[in-house]
Amino acid sequence: xxxxxxxNPGSRIGSVIAVVMxxxxxxxxxxxxxxxxxxxxxVANEPGFWTGNFEYFLGTDFLGRDMLSxxxxxxxxxxxxxxxxxxxxxxxxxxxxxxxxxxxxWVDGIISWLIDIQLAFPVIALAIAIIAMVGGSLGxxxxxxxxxxxxxxxxxxxxxxxxxxxxxxxxxxMACGIPQRRIISHxxxxxxxxxxxxxxxxxxARLILAESALSFLGLGISAPKVTWGGMIGxxxxxxxxxxxxxxxxxxxxxxxxxxxxxxxxxxxxxIDPSSWGKEK
Amino acid sequence: xxxxxxxxxxxxxxxxxGNPARxxxxxxxxxxxxxxxxxxxxxxxxxxxxxxxxxxxVLRGDLGTSWRFAEPILPIIMERVPATLELxxxxxxxxxxxxxxxxxxxxxxRETPFDYLSRGLVLLAQGIPNFFLALLFIxxxxxxxxxxxxGGRGDFKHLVLPAIVLGLYLMPLTLRTTRGAVLxxxxxxxVRTARGKGVRENSVVWRHVFRNAAIPIVTIxxxxxxxxxxxxxxxxxxxxxxxxxxLIVAAVTGRDFPxxxxxxLIISTVVVIINLIVDILYRVIDPRISMDSVYA
Numbered sequence: 001x002x003x004x005x006x007x008n009p010g011s012r013i014g015s016v017i018a019v020v021m022x023x024x025x026x027x028x029x030x031x032x033x034x035x036x037x038x039x040x041x042x043v044a045n046e047p048g049f050w051t052g053n054f055e056y057f058l059g060t061d062f063l064g065r066d067m068l069s070x071x072x073x074x075x076x077x078x079x080x081x082x083x084x085x086x087x088x089x090x091x092x093x094x095x096x097x098x099x100x101x102x103x104x105x106w107v108d109g110i111i112s113w114l115i116d117i118q119l120a121f122p123v124i125a126l127a128i129a130i131i132a133m134v135g136g137s138l139g140x141x142x143x144x145x146x147x148x149x150x151x152x153x154x155x156x157x158x159x160x161x162x163x164x165x166x167x168x169x170x171x172x173x174m175a176c177g178i179p180q181r182r183i184i185s186h187x188x189x190x191x192x193x194x195x196x197x198x199x200x201x202x203x204x205a206r207l208i209l210a211e212s213a214l215s216f217l218g219l220g221i222s223a224p225k226v227t228w229g230g231m232i233g234x235x236x237x238x239x240x241x242x243x244x245x246x247x248x249x250x251x252x253x254x255x256x257x258x259x260x261x262x263x264x265x266x267x268x269x270x271i272d273p274s275s276w277g278k279e280k
Numbered sequence: 281x282x283x284x285x286x287x288x289x290x291x292x293x294x295x296x297x298g299n300p301a302r303x304x305x306x307x308x309x310x311x312x313x314x315x316x317x318x319x320x321x322x323x324x325x326x327x328x329x330x331x332x333x334x335x336x337x338v339l340r341g342d343l344g345t346s347w348r349f350a351e352p353i354l355p356i357i358m359e360r361v362p363a364t365l366e367l368x369x370x371x372x373x374x375x376x377x378x379x380x381x382x383x384x385x386x387x388x389x390r391e392t393p394f395d396y397l398s399r400g401l402v403l404l405a406q407g408i409p410n411f412f413l414a415l416l417f418i419x420x421x422x423x424x425x426x427x428x429x430x431g432g433r434g435d436f437k438h439l440v441l442p443a444i445v446l447g448l449y450l451m452p453l454t455l456r457t458t459r460g461a462v463l464x465x466x467x468x469x470x471v472r473t474a475r476g477k478g479v480r481e482n483s484v485v486w487r488h489v490f491r492n493a494a495i496p497i498v499t500i501x502x503x504x505x506x507x508x509x510x511x512x513x514x515x516x517x518x519x520x521x522x523x524x525x526x527l528i529v530a531a532v533t534g535r536d537f538p539x540x541x542x543x544x545l546i547i548s549t550v551v552v553i554i555n556l557i558v559d560i561l562y563r564v565i566d567p568r569i570s571m572d573s574v575y576a
Contacts, residue, residue: 117285120548120555122509125528129540132532209409213514216411217529232412239419250412258407 011266017259024075025083033057033066036073036226040064045242061231061245062238070226071252078227078253081138081211085145086204093150094196097157098184102165111154118151124213131219141220145207156199160192194271201264205257212253228253283552287338290545291331343542353542357524363433364523367446367516368508370439374447375454375504380497383458384490387466398459402452410449410511414518417441431520442519449511450504457500461493468492495562502558506551 034056041064048059048067058067100111127144134140164170165188173183212229214220216236221227228249235246337344343353386398421441422430429438465471466489474484513525520526524543531539 113282113285116282117289120282120286120506120551121289121544122506122513122547122551124510124513125544125547128513128528128532129544132535132537132540205407212409213411216409217514217517219532229409232409232415236415239415240423243419246412246415250409250415253412254404254408257409258403261403261406 011262011270014259014262014266017255018263021075021256021259022079024072025079027072027076029073032069032072034069036065036069038065045238045245047242048244058248059242059244061234062242067245067248070231071228071248074226074228074231074249075252077138077221077225078208078211078229078256081142081145081221081227082204082208085142085149085207085211086200088142088146089149089203089207090153090196090200092146093153094157094189096150097154097159098161098188098192100154101158101161102180102184102188108158112158115151115154115158118147119155123148124210127210127214128217128219131214138221138225141211141214145210148210149203149207152203153196153199157192157196160195161188164188164191194267198264198267198271201260201267205260205264208253208260209257283549286548286552287335287545288331290541290548291334338545343545344538346536346539349536353539356539357527357542357546360522360524360527363521364512364516364525366433366439367442367512367521367523370443371446371450371511371515372504372508374443375450376501378447379451379454380458383455384462384493386455387459387462390463398455402455405448406452410445411514411518413448414441414445414515417445418518431518433521442515442521445519446508446511446515449515450508453500453504453507454497457496458493461496462489465489465492498558498561502555505554509547509551 040060043056043060044062044064046056046060046064047053049057053059056066056068058071060066061070096111096114100108127148130144130147131140170183170187173187174180211220211227212232215227215229216233218233220229231249232246232253235242235244235249238245341354343357345351346353346356349356382398382401386395389395418430418441421428428441430441432438471484471488474488475481479488509525512523513528515521516523516525517529524547528540528543531537531543
């Protein structure tokens, strides 16, 4: 299956780009060409390498901060938020989805009710409302994003669990007296993992877009912490004199999101038996 | 039932921090002032009583009073609904038309350059943050080319950019669903039969294939409504479009919690209603589906 995944050129490119970007999270601050937070108004809004300026490779923003350093620095927070929110949403969603699908009856009733409620809310409206209440700290932002997307994972996990629940080997396992907990973790979970992995990559892409939208609106992390969305928001006021300050982070976000989508597509195609053997 | 849950969530939204008065009045407000605020807005009563009075008021059409404008909330929201509806219709029309057309064509011309092109379009539309795209459009069409206004609501020209931006936000899902549905159906026996009978290709596509592909597309439509509102919030803010989306952002910056609460409630109610309509539409499109299996 991994071979099928790797044969797909899209997933190869996507994975490479995604991994490179993920590595930016652990990029040591000491390697950055400039300090991303130091303000120097004398070099504000300088263009970068496209006008021959190699001192500030990607130019500077309205406060004279180096765009290259800020981009790498911003990657860290953007990705941490994306990864943790996806992780929380996945854990919450998978556990509730599997419980809902496996146990059925009132457990399913309650959890499905909660899922339906969450899916009825326009995601950004809810996020905005919650952040208005509890403030825009890192923790609350991750919490809000996780709450926004657990339902999708839960629904998928539930559907997959229900599909497998009636298989013979589950009955056999139960007949052998294997405790339910173990059935879920050892028999059900590994078999539903693949579609869930695909969904996780899509969700991460979606959450990164959501975080950038929130930061753009000024409702995400506040200064001096920097994310790519926030950088676009900053650059919005200077699109005439310093277009690159808004465009560069936008391109970076688009690149990351597209590569994650490629990875998700690759996983999805790799586990779909109808697409095997297409190369021949 | 879902609606009850929605009201519960919106109700508790306001009380999430435990002390909304403190948030509005600030850290340095004295206890007496806080007390007065709580009394004035009924925040000092037991939660259950508050919830019951909230629900009864809502059912009577009273969504409370805005803390900022000191006016009833419902009229404030309703004032801005037409603008949002206008944007919603325009962008849905755009995304459905482009999405369905390209989806059907991409499925018919599978694995041709056309197919790859439309999939590439989907990729870009999904990957580029829509507010970023909006900015680029404003720069290109508003500033550099000067063809279209950069914001506000007015004549048709003002509607073009916001509708296209929001439409592009919605289009990828429609296109992919249409393409997938049509691909599945093209392999069905009845399509082969129709072609074998000598039915014109045009007729095969639109009368046989499309009708059956309509079901998943209609499902997606219901899902899109919530996405539509989310996208509208951002689009309206960037284009200064005077709709409900911009109102909620203003309410957040102005810390006008009852308005936020009211808007969230209304939007989610609309989403639930539309999804119910979609469920009923299922039955109309395909009489073979009984209501039971829809809720299986």
